[in-house]
Amino acid sequence: SQQGEEDPQALSIQEGENATMNCSYKTSINNLQWYRQNSGRGLVHLILIRSNEREKHSGRLRVTLDTSKKSSSLLITASRAADTASYFCATVFAGGTSYGKLTFGQGTILTVHP
């Protein structure tokens, strides 16, 4: 089963608007990574945020992490039509005897209209 859940499942906005996607997870983590996937393609790594970080920026992307709520958000500012894609958060379970599995949320489908 998926470790995380994302909302919204789908988001439709106009170019220039901001897009916010949320991710929740169930167990303690070392870090959380966000990925983008264009239709039928592989996953493109966007940002890694560690469990001791609260916020991270990369260009138009801003990621926050709240370990007390086991949640993260991805904000894309000034969106472009090229940002149209599915966005996933992924975590590796930390601790226990398991070596760890990378588990994904269900993803948010973002559509940016020109």
Add this chain to the structure above:
Amino acid sequence: KAGVTQTPRYLIKTRGQQVTLSCSPISGHRSVSWYQQTPGQGLQFLFEYFSETQRNKGNFPGRFSGRQFSNSRSEMNVSTLELGDSALYLCASSAGPLNSGNTIYFGEGSWLTVV
């Protein structure tokens, strides 16, 4: 620096056949993990290899297997293919094991269609 390379990109197989997919990680990366993506189940972890050893395995039947070579290249094999095995198979690499906190990079995937 070349990214994660997966071959073949597309393939069609018949039920009952077997298939082998290949993955070349980013140079210097020793961890390779595999994932299956389907519309119904989403992205699911198959297994991870690090230094030629399988470290963890997801909840998949024994028909799914893999291996890693001394140069860190990896292959996954699916035997006795079923229609439900049709999916995008993704390979990922990282410098250290999955639970080491390294960035995990993905390839473009191999699209498998079972008919």
